[in-house]
Amino acid sequence: MPRQSPRWCLAAAVAVLLTATAASSQSTSSITFQSPAQGWSVAAAPNPLPFGSTAAIHYSVDRLTQCRGNLNGGAPGWTITGHYRFNNGPVHSFWVAGFSSTPNPPAPAIPLSTHGTLAVWFENTSRWGCQAWDSNFGNNYLFTVQ
Template structure:
């Protein structure tokens, strides 16, 4: 005798699928810049990155160790700044690590408010005039936003 699935089972399975899909869509995108010990990898949580979301930037400060130094042994005399640009437009920036003139700066992130090409790169500077860059051998890290 062949039994048909109950309506309860079908409704439960459908609800589970919908909640799983909604959870996957609500996950915040991220871009991870791994440390040298992790192979210097750069990984986006999805390709393309989802338009309209905000991507968390997970940056290993071990990538830019030049230009370090502290003031009074406790205050960083250096800052890592992230830069980004959509479709060769205006350059925007955000604090990543080190000294910040703003108390409790926000976690590094990029609002994905434009579709197309997103370029990202990083700079470490210090109060003594040193400057170092993290880009893909002179080319910025590039991602697609759709």
């Protein structure tokens, strides 16, 4: 087997790194739900969302202030849960803020594994039985995945 020069090996390593960086930057996407102080705006980046990526969810907890309260130790007695579904299919859920039964829950994100319409909405519940919703005036927030 012929021995490769260090210069060739370095060039090959740089090419692999650049390819990996380009691929990871193409798979970065997000959906942002801003606070009332920011005008309640909702935006996807990029728009439409790219199929195969994972959308990071940036949710302002100031959007759902109902159903709040802390336990005696100061821990939250409430949880904000995000829900989503593709093309009116099965509903999936993820933790957003507040109490979590899982230590160190993952950051909120949605894998964009289906082409079509992505519907997203949020629910705040408390241990005292309160329930509140964040949707677009009763309709879920809709995004296109291509």
